[in-house]
Amino acid sequence: MPDTLVLIFFVALFAALLTYLVPVGSFDTQTVTFMQDGVEKSREVVNPDSFRYALDDEGEPRLAPVEPFDASGKGFFNYMFEGLVSGDKWGSAIGVIMFMLVIGGSFGIVMATGTIDNGILRLIHHTQGREFLFIPVLFALFSLGGAVFGMGEEAIAFAIIIYPLMLRLGYDGITTVMVTYVATQVGFGASWMNPFSVAIAQGIAGIPVMSGAAVRIPMWVGFTLLGIAFTLHYARKVKRSPELSYSFATDAQLKHAADKADESSTSPGASRFNLGDMLVLAAITATMGWVIWGVVVKHWFIPEIASQFFTMGLVVGVIGVVFKLNGLTANGMAKAFKDGAATMLEPCLLVGSAAGILILLGKGGPTEPSVLNSILSAAGGFIGGLPDALSAWFMLLFQSVFNFFVTSGSGQAALTMPLMAPLADIVGVSRQVAVLAFQLGDGFTNVLVPTSASLMATLGVCRVEFSAWLKFIWRFMLLIMAAASVMVIGAHYLGFS
Template structure:
């Protein structure tokens, strides 16, 4: 009898396993909480919530902050620079264990989808718009025209996409927004001769490197600097240098991979899936080579393309989030419906079928959020932060910096929100830099680089979402990215050591 070949489990199964492991941790790691401080603009008071959810109010004054050992200017709160609950140093308390059992595990995916409904709606609307454009054949005709023009200069496309997304990541934290790029760029990359992994790498690694080596990202570097009591401009030049060097390392890594695959197609990590991936994204490509790229198709693609710079403008300058982004693409979808030339029923069905194609992606988003809900409800994140802060006392400069890097890598797995981790950890960790005799900018860099490093591989982040869009399994991504993960980890450690000597 022929032995059945092992197949790596799907993204759903991977997340369910992680969900169970996260629940198990709530039995093993003690539950505990810091008291949290928030500012109420309406009453001009500080609202303090202790470990038992008891709420008290104190006047919003500098004296109160000083008494609480929060060494920040009152303006950071009154001007709403810091909006999220801030951990109060020295207030950690153990609380009764709150383990998450089988009932909580079963309920958490439902809560996860409900908590991520804004992202889910965005994914489904995007899928619907793409469904209409695919139905009218605009994508295939456009890709065919583009592939003729980029002949011999294909890697410029990879570099351009990587650099643009890296720029978005380092300036305004472009991450979840990149979901929109995968179904658009995958056919273009495949038609240009690259494999699916190259497309995933250009988009995902651009976002990861950009957000990891953030320069002026308000959701990480700026808010962390404010919470640490320093200006985000401190160390900015050094961070820019690190961003450039890390980008070069990553581009060279992707380039070497593409050369290897070009020389021998069987070296592609997704070689065994190549036929089905090409069928999914380029099913009508051969036919499209003979299809006219009509003015109607050009107009529809142009309108769709314009939505992306508008989205980036809205997120980076107007405070947009998924509600506004979903509305933008819904409006674009309605316009394209009218211009497509398709009968009303066919265009509606195309929208519905396109949305149905991304149902799996939407559910992955909710399941990933379920893992975070389990850990939050188990109250173990504050405990990890408390014990981590105890470990770094009385260390040398270099050991302190490297240990902080390791700590934030671990915390980054448990606390996915960059701004949430910043306001929770900085009041605790930043004063430790003073006792260790190093600049607080070291803490900011360790936080950015530690949390960012985990974005390469953390299944509870965006990794499984974009892999599901490309129908690539997690083990193949790990095979591709782990060597680069090691390089960037070593690079970050070296730069942190250099940072302590400056």
């Protein structure tokens, strides 16, 4: 299979070819207001009746083909650089890239103390015969995080710690991605209260925010159990026959290092676990709890979270120097930070490349002519001509496909729900079902699309090639999308409103 960067290059090439075939169009925007937690909020969304193609001098829909190079940065061969520097500190790509470098360096210091390795060995020793419990417990917790506060990027930091644990337990990098990032997106998609998707989509659709929880909470339980069952089935197979792992080759180097650590654990002092180690674990645990509190209560995002992990790295480094953990020194701290950040180079390149694809298609927003806007309008017109139940299912399919272009839950809601909500009225589908189709399509395909910065970053820290991930994840995607289809169509026929 081709390298991940090769795959992304050909996706970028396909995106560029679309600009030679699809005319560009734009929308006007309008302000909608909605109530959330007793507070009136407003949001700029597209006006579904305002779409128009940009016209050439002859009055025909105009194409805006991507040139090989462009001084404005939208040329095909500009996509890598422009993708790397796109966005701001609050999101993809530059914000996510800097976030990854900072947490990579911080956890590099943590790993340099040796506390994690020694702690994992002790944990395995005390859980002999009960290791399988880690998978359902972790999956459920991360799914809950995705459902309650839209956890996504935060999974990257957790994956750094959980990955070596999974390898020691006989599992692999793919299992780690499943119990961290994939679990968050299962919860994100099936949520009853996600502030970044369900709340915004319901507000735009003009239905009570956070309504429908009596249906969505059992739905979240069902999809979470489905994810746990699938992950357990795969993990047990890998534990019995490691060569069946889809990430067997890329896991080999870290497994070899772990095996050497296990061999050396019989030497005097190798099973070290002293006050310094306990303080390191306390600092990590306190940081994780502090970050979760900040995200839920203070609505922290990438800059604040990165700062907390950087502080954690400094605190852990000082503890390591004071207690001479693995002979750590101040210079050793600096080297460990640089080495940890260096491991993030590959996933950073993947994040930037994926962001560059969206620039090729036009990332200027709904009011600027782009191929993205034309695709959105055409899909709305097609769905409007279908029977009601089929329209509901095609809403799910459209949201799933459109998520390739706009992976942000709130961004996709702002673009698509002003079209899908009135369209639902026309074809006889309730707006609640339209929101359901949006959240399931938006959340679940985040585990597949290479334009998802968080997915590519988590795959990177777990050393899973995107090609290997595709060979594994397609079965889960078929399973979960089949269940989502049954949910949307069933909700329509049962009158979910």
